[in-house]
Every structure is written in structure tokens, then in C-alpha cells.
Amino acid sequence: xxxxxxxxxxxxxxxxxxxxxxxxxxxxxxxxxxxxxxxxxxxxxxxxxxxxxxxxxxxxxxxxxxxxxxxxxxxxxxxxxxxxxxxxxxxxxxxxxxxxxxxxxxxxxxxxxxxxxxxxxxxxxxxxxxxxxxxxxxxxxxxxxxxxxxxxxxxxxxxxxxxxxxxxxxxxxxxxxxxxxxxxxxxxxxxxxxxxxxxxxxxxxxxxxxxxxxxxxxxxxxxxxxxxxxxxxxxxxxxxxxxxxxxxxxxxxxx
Amino acid sequence: xxxxxxxxxxxxxxxxxxxxxxxxxxxxxxxxxxxxxxxxxxxxxxxxxxxxxxxxxxxxxxxxxxxxxxxxxxxxxxxxxxxxxxxxxxxxxxxxxxxxxxxxxxxxxxxxxxxxxxxxxxxxxxxxxxxxxxxxxxxxxxxxxxxxxxxxxxxxxxxxxxxxxxxxxxxxxxxxxxxxxxxxxxxxxxxxxxxxxxxxxxxxxxxxxxxxxxxxxxxxxxxxxxxxxxxxxxxxxxxxxxxxxxxxxxxxxxxxxxxxxxxxxxxxxxxxxxxxxxxxxxxxxxxxxxxxxxxxxxxxxxxxxxxxxxxxxxxxxxxxxxxxxxxxxxxxxxxxxxxxxxxxxxxxxxxxxxxxxxxxxxxxxxxxxxxxxxxxxxxxxxxxxxxxxxxxxxxxxxxxxxxxxx
Ligand SMILES: Nc1ncnc2c1ncn2[C@@H]1O[C@H](COP(=O)(O)OP(=O)(O)O)[C@@H](O)[C@H]1O
Ligand SMILES: [Mg+2]
Numbered sequence: 001x002x003x004x005x006x007x008x009x010x011x012x013x014x015x016x017x018x019x020x021x022x023x024x025x026x027x028x029x030x031x032x033x034x035x036x037x038x039x040x041x042x043x044x045x046x047x048x049x050x051x052x053x054x055x056x057x058x059x060x061x062x063x064x065x066x067x068x069x070x071x072x073x074x075x076x077x078x079x080x081x082x083x084x085x086x087x088x089x090x091x092x093x094x095x096x097x098x099x100x101x102x103x104x105x106x107x108x109x110x111x112x113x114x115x116x117x118x119x120x121x122x123x124x125x126x127x128x129x130x131x132x133x134x135x136x137x138x139x140x141x142x143x144x145x146x147x148x149x150x151x152x153x154x155x156x157x158x159x160x161x162x163x164x165x166x167x168x169x170x171x172x173x174x175x176x177x178x179x180x181x182x183x184x185x186x187x188x189x190x191x192x193x194x195x196x197x198x199x200x201x202x203x204x205x206x207x208x209x210x211x212x213x214x215x216x217x218x219x220x221x222x223x224x225x226x227x228x229x230x231x232x233x234x235x236x237x238x239x240x241x242x243x244x245x246x247x248x249x250x251x252x253x254x255x
Numbered sequence: 256x257x258x259x260x261x262x263x264x265x266x267x268x269x270x271x272x273x274x275x276x277x278x279x280x281x282x283x284x285x286x287x288x289x290x291x292x293x294x295x296x297x298x299x300x301x302x303x304x305x306x307x308x309x310x311x312x313x314x315x316x317x318x319x320x321x322x323x324x325x326x327x328x329x330x331x332x333x334x335x336x337x338x339x340x341x342x343x344x345x346x347x348x349x350x351x352x353x354x355x356x357x358x359x360x361x362x363x364x365x366x367x368x369x370x371x372x373x374x375x376x377x378x379x380x381x382x383x384x385x386x387x388x389x390x391x392x393x394x395x396x397x398x399x400x401x402x403x404x405x406x407x408x409x410x411x412x413x414x415x416x417x418x419x420x421x422x423x424x425x426x427x428x429x430x431x432x433x434x435x436x437x438x439x440x441x442x443x444x445x446x447x448x449x450x451x452x453x454x455x456x457x458x459x460x461x462x463x464x465x466x467x468x469x470x471x472x473x474x475x476x477x478x479x480x481x482x483x484x485x486x487x488x489x490x491x492x493x494x495x496x497x498x499x500x501x502x503x504x505x506x507x508x509x510x511x512x513x514x515x516x517x518x519x520x521x522x523x524x525x526x527x528x529x530x531x532x533x534x535x536x537x538x539x540x541x542x543x544x545x546x547x548x549x550x551x552x553x554x555x556x557x558x559x560x561x562x563x564x565x566x567x568x569x570x571x572x573x574x575x576x577x578x579x580x581x582x583x584x585x586x587x588x589x590x591x592x593x594x595x596x597x598x599x600x601x602x603x604x605x606x607x608x609x610x611x612x613x614x615x616x617x618x619x620x621x622x623x624x625x626x627x628x629x630x631x632x633x634x635x636x637x638x639x640x641x642x643x644x645x646x647x648x649x650x651x652x653x654x655x656x657x658x659x660x661x
Binding site for chain 1: 462526527532586
């Protein structure tokens with residue numbers, strides 16, 4: 001599905017956010033359709049992480065709106081965003097190292113039985129979702145501390161999948177990973193897209209973005225430079241947008 | 256989950272494959288070693304029923320508080336004020352018990368205790384709020400608390416010692432009337448044994464039924480058997496110490512029961528509740544906990560409130576045992592408690608700690624003090640040894656962290 005055919009799954013309108021004197025976001029409007037992968041590009045400090053923290057409820061905007069399926073929503077905390085089906089995979093691999101795999105997957109949303117943690121069911125459910133992702137971890141009762149970057153990223157992704165993400169936000173999901181693990185995560189992104197999940201993908205790797213994303217949005221100094229379908233724009237043109245903030249001459253930009 | 260993370264050295268790996276926590280095994284061995292050394296040095300006094308009974312009562316105050324300190328340290332905080340809260344609430348309860356509820360009835364004693372516990376919670380919540388909401392480091396807030404509540408203990412009576420307390424209240428201290436006797440000790444011991452057996456069998460069956468990994472039957476039977484024997488030995492020792500007046504066995508002292516109860520509840524809290532899970536999650540990665548939707552402020556306030564509650568319970572035990580409220584009760588208790596927690600495997604860098612480990616740490620600290628008392632060492636030496644033990648425990652923790660970082 002694309003934006004042309006319907007209401008966006010999630011959309012921001014005119015978001016502003018500043019930290020002290022720094023304008024991290026100025027009048028930012030982006031939109032994402034169901035089953036679409038949107039590449040979010042820009043230099044360090046462009047405001048990508050701040051924008052997605054807004055969408056995941058970690059920050060609140062100074063001004064502007066966020067809409068889901070056309071309805072305005074107020075994302076006042078990470079919990080409200082999660083309840084609306086917005087799941088985020090953070091740049092810095094937000095896992096608690098000292099907790100085991102199952103505890104991390106269910107962190108903040110533990111399954112209870114009679115008011116008490118239902119460890120066994122959480123372990124079984126974790127096993128199921130990890131199997132679905134073809135992730136092989138022999139012992140789910142071990143702290144995640146010893147696991148590789150890829151395995152940890154898979155745990156973060158399983159969390160999103162178990163709780164049936166409608167919008168998945170991935171901030172540099174493969175930055176800390178080796179080539180094989182990157183391929184594994186990329187495969188996962190495509191299969192989620194197939195299931196109709198809308199995905200924001202922040203990445204520095206233009207090749208990956210062009211392989212995975214339907215569309216890219218470029219940001220610079222807290223503002224949106226422009227958006228374009230990856231099928232209609234070249235990597236060089238996108239690079240120009242990122243570096244110089246210059247729009248290509250041809251008519252390729254989408255809203 | 257909250258056991259020590261280790262880069263498995265061979266003996267650790269062996270213990271791990273047996274499903275045992277290396278730290279706990281090491282601590283039990285250390286305590287056994289200390290006991291034997293003191294037994295020899297004291298010419299056979301240490302390992303007598305009478306001394307072990309005394310040791311258990313002396314462990315109670317630190318043992319009651321240490322599980323709270325584990326949660327505090329796991330959350331990357333510290334509480335230096337607990338000795339002063341102990342003194343402040345202890346003095347408060349002494350005043351209440353002598354002026355407000357001076358009747359010698361169980362309900363007057365209970366009301367005194369409840370008011371004291373409430374004061375402890377209140378003090379802890381105020382400190383926790385200061386830390387969580389205003390963002391002042393816990394080291395500073397509780398250092399202030401250390402001075403404030405020690406001063407408060409003096410101000411309550413202008414430094415006057417308050418005594419005597421009602422006999423009903425003295426029960427909490429394990430004095431002459433503060434044990435439950437031989438018969439009840441057997442009942443309690445039997446109840447604990449049944450509970451252990453029931454819990455172990457149930458967990459084992461449940462995991463087996465759902466196809467989750469388990470220990471081998473023989474090993475599980477051995478471990479369960481060892482736990483049961485330990486309880487049996489404990490009851491036997493407690494019942495071998497006779498009341499000098501009547502010649503009847505004293506049985507388990509009330510403060511020891513309180514300590515065991517608190518330890519059991521806290522183990523359950525850590526293992527089975529969201530609250531316990533979140534404390535460890537926050538300790539492992541505060542940002543991850545926040546992003547997972549955990550209310551980390553409320554969590555911090557609750558943990559300090561819980562610590563205040565436990566310090567007040569220790570205050571009741573100490574005052575009841577002294578049969579007086581004094582403004583110096585509990586001085587330096589924070590250091591024994593922190594030492595016990597750290598020896599028991601609680602890491603000052605946060606995220607790691609175990610309640611059973613800290614409980615053993617409390618026994619270890621109390622054993623050292625008890626042995627030094629028996630040897631008639633001046634209290635200045637006791638302070639020196641406690642200080643050294645604290646430094647040694649923290650050094651071990653630092654070395655473990657460094658090795659892990661490599
Ligand atoms: N918590 C914060 N406090 C102060 N400044 C911040 C904070 N978060 C981001 N910024 C600033 O906002 C701008 C955008 O940062 P960020 O969103 O992290 O960019 P990106 O993820 O695109 O690299 C930068 O100038 C950064 O320094
Ligand atoms: Mg970033």
C-alpha cells in the first residue's frame with residue numbers, strides 16, 4: 001500500500017522540539033502507510049532520533065500533532081505509545097543486561113498469573129517468537145549480557161513482534177552488527193512489511209536503505225528536506241539532499 | 256537472574272552445571288571456616304547451642320535490613336541513613352510505648368510497632384522522593400538523613416534514655432519472654448520443611464510438564480534434602496538452649512522469626528513480582544527500564560520507603576532487646592548492612608544482587624562480631640575488622656567488574 005491510496009498509518013504534522021537553545025526539530029511533517037518501509041536519512045544531529053523518540057512517547061513535542069489512522073493521539077509516555085501498537089528498537093540496544101532473554105522480551109509488560117510473574121509461560125512464549133524469527137538461543141534463562149549484538153537486536157525485535165507492532169521504529173538497527181547479522185535483520189524487516197507493519201528505518205547505510213525502503217525522507221538541521229520513492233530517485237541524488245540539503249531538479253518528491 | 260554474572264572459571268562452571276550458585280556455596284564455606292576458627296580460638300565456646308542462639312538474635316537486626324539494602328544498591332543508589340532511622344524510630348517507639356500505649360497488652364505493643372513502622376516508611380518515602388523527583392544523589396540525601404535522624408533521636412527526649420518498655424513489646428527483642436518455646440519451634444520448623452518440600456516438588460513438576468529444563472532428580476533430591484536438614488538442625492540448636500529459670504527449651508527467638516519472614520518475603524518479591532523485576536531492570540539499564548514504560552520515579556520512592564520500613568522494624572527489635580530507647584541505638588548499623596549486602600554479592604555498579612547471598616552476608620558479619628566479643632576484643636578492634644571486611648568485599652566486587660569488562 002502507498003500513501004497515495006489512503007489514510008496514513010501514522011503521521012506527524014508540524015512538530016517542533018528544542019532542547020535549551022537547540023532547535024532539534026522544526027516544523028517536521030512525515031507520514032507512513034501500512035506495509036511501507038520509510039527510510040529516514042540525515043547526518044548526525046539532523047534530528048532523526050529526536051523525531052522517533054517523539055513517536056515512541058519518550059519525548060513530548062513543543063508544538064505539532066501526531067495522528068494514527070487520521071485520529072490525533074497524545075503520546076505522553078512510552079507506555080501509551082506501546083498500547084497504540086508503536087514499538088521502538090533503539091539505537092543503543094535498550095536491553096537490561098542483567099536480565100534473561102524472556103525477562104527482556106516482556107519487560108514492562110510481564111505476563112502474570114494470580115498477580116505473580118508467570119515465568120514459565122513467558123519462557124515458552126519467548127521460545128515461540130524466537131523460533132518464528134529463526135533465532136537460536138539455547139538458554140532463555142541466561143542474562144543477555146553474554147549475547148552478540150545480533151542476538152540482542154533479535155530479542156529487541158521479538159519484543160516488538162510478540163506485542164503485535166503496527167508501527168515499528170528502528171533506529172540504526174544494524175549499526176552494531178556484523179554482515180551476517182545485518183542480513184538476518186534485513187530479512188526480518190521485509191517479512192514484517194509483508195504482514196502490513198509500517199516501518200520507520202533509520203540507517204547510515206544508503207545501500208541497505210535502497211534495498212529495503214519504499215520511500216526515503218531526508219532531514220537536515222531539524223527540518224525535512226524532502227521525500228521520494230526509492231524507485232524514482234538515485235542514491236547520488238539522495239546523497240546531495242543529505243549533504244547539501246539540495247532538492248533534485250526532477251519532479252520525484254512525494255508529500 | 257539476580258545471581259552473580261560470571262565468566263565461568265572451571266569450578267564455577269561445575270557448580271553452574273549442578274544448578275548451584277557459586278557465590279552462595281563459597282559463602283557457606285566461608286561462614287563454616289569462620290565458625291571453626293572462632294570455635295578453636297574461644298576454646299570451644301563458639302559452637303555451643305547457647306552461643307549460636309545468641310548469634311541468631313544478634314544477626315536479626317542486620318538481617319532484617321539487608322534485603323532492603325540489596326534493592327537500594329541494585330538500583331544504583333545507597334542509603335547511609337538506616338542506622339539513624341533505626342535509632343530515630345526506635346526512640347519514637349520507646350516514647351510511644353511508655354507514654355501513649357503503656358498498657359502491657361499485645362495490642363498496645365502492636366500499635367506501638369505499627370506507628371513506628373509507619374514513621375519509618377514516611378521517612379524513607381520522603382528521602383526517596385527527594386532523590387527521585389529532585390534528582391539529588393542518594394549519597395547526599397541519605398548522608399543528610401544520617402545526621403538529621405540521629406539528631407532527631409536525641410531531640411525526641413532531649414537525649415534522655417527511655418525505659419523500661421512494656422513486657423509485651425520486649426517480646427520483639429527476643430529477651431527472656433521473647434522466644435516461642437520448644438513445641439512451637441517444632442511446629443514452625445515442620446511448617447517450613449513442608450513449604451520447602453511442596454515448593455520444590457511443585458516447581459519441578461511444573462517445569463517437567465511444560466518441557467522446560469530441570470536439574471536431575473537425584474541432584475534435586477539432594478538439594479531439597481540438604482535444605483530440610485538445615486531447617487532441622489536449626490530447630491534442634493534453638494531448642495537445645497534452655498531457659499535458665501525453668502529449664503525448658505527456649506526455641507526460636509521472635510526477632511529471628513521476623514528476620515526469616517522478611518527474608519522469605521523479599522526473596523519472593525524479587526523472584527515473583529513485577530516490582531522486584533523492575534528494580535533489577537532499572538539497575539541493569541535505567542534508560543531501558545524507562546523506555547519499557549516503567550515508572551522509575553515511583554520505583555525509587557517505593558524502594559526507599561521499603562528500606563525505611565525495614566529500618567524501623569530493626570529499630571523495634573533493637574529497642575525491645577535493650578528494653579530502652581536510647582539516642583545512640585543503631586549507630587554505624589548502615590556500614591554493617593552495606594558490608595553484608597556487598598559480601599553477599601550485591602554489586603555497587605548496580606543490577607546484581609541476591610537476597611539469600613545478603614542473608615548469608617549478615618550471618619557472616621554477625622559471626623565476626625560475635626566471635627570478637629567472645630574473644631573480649633575491645634570494640635575499637637571490632638570497628639577495624641568491620642571496616643577491613645567492607646573494603647575487602649568491595650575490592651572483590653571491583654576486581655570481578657574489571658575482569659568482566661575485559
Ligand atoms: N536530550 C537532549 N538534550 C539536548 N540536546 C539534544 C538532546 N537530544 C538531541 N539533542 C540535540 O538535538 C539535535 C538532534 O539530535 P538527534 O535527534 O540525536 O539527531 P540524529 O539522531 O539525527 O543524529 C542535535 O543537535 C542534538 O545535539
Ligand atoms: Mg541518532
